[in-house]
Each structure stands twice: as C-alpha cells, then as structure tokens.
Amino acid sequence: MSVTLQINGEAASVDAALHDTLLSVLREQLQLHAAKRGCNQGVCGACTVNIDGWPARACLSLAHGCEGAQVRTLEGLNHTPRVRALQRAFTEAGAFQCGFCTPGMLVAAEALLSREPAPDEAAVRRALSGNLCRCTGYVTIVQAVRAAAAALRAGSAS
Numbered sequence: 001m002s003v004t005l006q007i008n009g010e011a012a013s014v015d016a017a018l019h020d021t022l023l024s025v026l027r028e029q030l031q032l033h034a035a036k037r038g039c040n041q042g043v044c045g046a047c048t049v050n051i052d053g054w055p056a057r058a059c060l061s062l063a064h065g066c067e068g069a070q071v072r073t074l075e076g077l078n079h080t081p082r083v084r085a086l087q088r089a090f091t092e093a094g095a096f097q098c099g100f101c102t103p104g105m106l107v108a109a110e111a112l113l114s115r116e117p118a119p120d121e122a123a124v125r126r127a128l129s130g131n132l133c134r135c136t137g138y139v140t141i142v143q144a145v146r147a148a149a150a151a152l153r154a155g156s157a158s
C-alpha cells in the first residue's frame, strides 16, 4: 500500500504494509541508516528521528501514521549548525565509544537545543533520558551537549 512521506524535506513514496514501521521504511526502503535498530520496541532510543520538531522513536511509529508529518533523520540534520556543533563537541569530549547510540543522541539533543539554547545539566539529562548508552556513562555526553550549546550561543560553531 503506497504512502507518501516527507523525509528530510523531500517527498518519498514507498510501498508499506499498514504494520510497517517508519524505521523499517527508512532503513530498508530509503537506505537511510542513521536511525539504528536497537531494541526495536521503544526502549533504547537508538532509532530516534525528529517528527514535526520532536524526537520520536521510529521503531514505534507506523509509516502510514507519518503521512503528512515532517520527518527528519540525522542524514537530514547533519548539515545544520546545531548538529555540526554537537558532532564537534561529542568528538572533543569523547562522548561516544561504539557509537551505536550516537545518532539518536544527536537527534534528541538537536531537538532540545532548538527549544532551549542554554540547558542546564538536569535539562540535558531529562531530554536524553530516553536514549540509552551502554558505553559512556553519560557524563561526557551531557558535557558535550552543554558545550555545543555554549558554542552556538557564542557564535563559535559553524
């Protein structure tokens, strides 16, 4: 059954069953692999994408349910100043090891910074509370998000 989705600002028509998730369409039909399939049941946040400005779990979102919504994956956010600042800060802080959680973290953090340019530690932890990381212990991730926010405020991120 055909459905037209708005993915990263472009219309994409795909053939999807009513039970197909956004994650499966992104990864298997559109070859957008930044959103990861971790738990595939809404727990880990590795599949996080942005839907209409908010972080959402692609593994819990039905593709047909996303018709008419603006879906952004990390591929579509990569060039934005916020994500570039976050990527730089993650690298400088050593905020990843295996990197499996990182795309979802970046999408969730970008959504936070789009609303809150100066989040305190608690706000960052709250915003990322749905994103699990098995490697880092989160401290460097929180530091990186706050460092990116500071760089953006200072205008030193580009």
Ligand code: FES
Binding pocket: 036, 037, 038, 039, 040, 041, 042, 043, 044, 045, 046, 047, 048, 057, 058, 059, 060
């Ligand atoms: S893969 Fe979607 S929350 Fe884990």
Ligand code: FES
Binding pocket: 095, 096, 097, 098, 099, 100, 101, 102, 132, 133, 134, 135, 136
């Ligand atoms: S860096 Fe490995 S799960 Fe987060």
